Every structure is written in C-alpha cells, then in structure tokens.
Amino acid sequence: MVSQLSEAMLDVIADALVDKGYILLSDIIPTFVSLALLEKMQAKQDVDFKLAAIGRGSEQQVNTDIRSDKISWLDNQDQIDNGFLSIMEQLKDGLNRRLFMGLFDYESHYAVYEKGAHYKKHVDALKGSQNRILSTVFFLNPLWQQADGGELIIYDENDTIIATVPPLMGTLAVFLSERFPHEVLPTNRTRNSIAGWFRVSNANHGF
Numbered sequence: 001m002v003s004q005l006s007e008a009m010l011d012v013i014a015d016a017l018v019d020k021g022y023i024l025l026s027d028i029i030p031t032f033v034s035l036a037l038l039e040k041m042q043a044k045q046d047v048d049f050k051l052a053a054i055g056r057g058s059e060q061q062v063n064t065d066i067r068s069d070k071i072s073w074l075d076n077q078d079q080i081d082n083g084f085l086s087i088m089e090q091l092k093d094g095l096n097r098r099l100f101m102g103l104f105d106y107e108s109h110y111a112v113y114e115k116g117a118h119y120k121k122h123v124d125a126l127k128g129s130q131n132r133i134l135s136t137v138f139f140l141n142p143l144w145q146q147a148d149g150g151e152l153i154i155y156d157e158n159d160t161i162i163a164t165v166p167p168l169m170g171t172l173a174v175f176l177s178e179r180f181p182h183e184v185l186p187t188n189r190t191r192n193s194i195a196g197w198f199r200v201s202n203a204n205h206g207f
C-alpha cells in the first residue's frame with residue numbers, strides 16, 4: 001500500500017516525542033477516512049458499544065464515576081477500521097526506524113461520550129509496566145464549539161496543564177503513555193473518539 005505518512009511528517013513526530021514527549025497533529029488522517037470512521041461509529045453506537053471498564057484482568061470493573069464512555073474495539077479485518085489502522089501501522093514503523101522504540105502492536109477502540117460523560121485524570125500505563133508505550137487519541141467531531149466542553153486535558157509530571165485539546169474532527173494527539181496524566185472533561189454533547197495504544201512485546205523492551 002502507498003504510504004500516506006511522509007518521511008518529513010514522521011521526522012516531525014519523532015522529533016517532538018524526543019523533545020517534549022507529545023504532539024498534537026491535524027491533517028494526518030485523510031478526511032475521507034475520518035468521515036467513514038465517524039459514519040460507521042454513529043451507525044453502530046446503539047448496538048455494539050459497551051460501558052468501558054477500568055483496571056486489568058480479573059480486577060476489571062465498570063465505574064462510571066471514573067469513566068462513563070462506551071467503547072467498541074477496532075478490527076483490522078474491517079475495511080473502514082483498516083483505513084485508520086494502516087496509517088497507525090505506518091506511524092509505528094516510522095517511529096521504530098527513527099527511535100528504536102520497539103513498538104510491536106496497536107490496540108484501539110472507538111469511544112462515545114454521551115452528554116455528561118467524562119473520564120477522570122489517569123495514566124494509560126503504570127510506570128515500569130512497559131506494555132502500553134505510546135498513546136493516541138483521534139477525534140471525530142465536526143463543528144465542535146467551546147461550549148460543547150469535552151476537552152482532553154493533558155498534564156505534565158508536575159500536574160501542570162500542558163495542553164487543552166478540543167475534540168475536533170481530524171485532530172490526533174500522540175503522547176508517551178507513562179508520562180502524561182490526562183482527563184476528558186464532561187461533554188455537553190455526544191463526543192466521538194478513537195483511543196489507541198502502541199505496545200511492546202515483552203517486558204525487557206522499552207523506550
């Protein structure tokens with residue numbers, strides 16, 4: 001398949017991850033891909049989405065005080081999902097070539113936050129667990145207004161806010177999973193996103 005991410009774009013992303021540990025991008029996923037993802041998401045929302053759980057393995061539980069989004073996992077056998085996943089694959093390969101991150105696979109889910117839903121401050125990977133290494137959040141909300149709320153707030157290690165990201169169609173946030181606590185503020189209207197994580201394959205292999 002023809003690469004959709006240019007070498008120059010991959011250089012910019014790699015440099016930002018080295019310098020700051022995160023980057024906010026727009027225009028990296030073609031509009032026709034985003035629109036297809038949104039259309040599919042909206043068509044499936046009433047049937048296929050389940051309240052997201054927190055915790056791992058047998059500790060998993062739904063706790064809507066902490067997070068109240070509903071999710072559905074992407075599947076690389078699905079043509080629409082694959083439009084997005086193939087670009088994430090290019091990102092993975094491009095970063096591995098530049099930074100030797102050892103990124104091995106990528107898991108991702110659609111998430112719908114209905115009016116009033118939120119996700120309290122959390123980190124996507126516990127320090128030293130070296131499983132989820134790099135987080136991505138892709139937003140699918142055309143015409144988002146400030147009054148709609150639902151911003152992604154990213155903090156640094158000292159709990160200072162470093163980015164307030166409106167969940168606007170086409171924005172992709174990429175950040176190191178262990179380093180940045182983040183939260184989703186309550187949304188005032190339905191908010192659609194795809195959250196994903198690049199993982200390494202074993203505990204000795206990290207960034």
Ligand SMILES: O=C(O)CCC(=O)C(=O)O
Nearest residue numbers: 119124137152184193195
């Ligand atoms: O949708 C978002 O803005 C972020 C979601 C998130 O942090 C997560 O699912 O871990």
Ligand SMILES: [Fe+2]
Nearest residue numbers: 122123124182
């Ligand atoms: Fe998260």
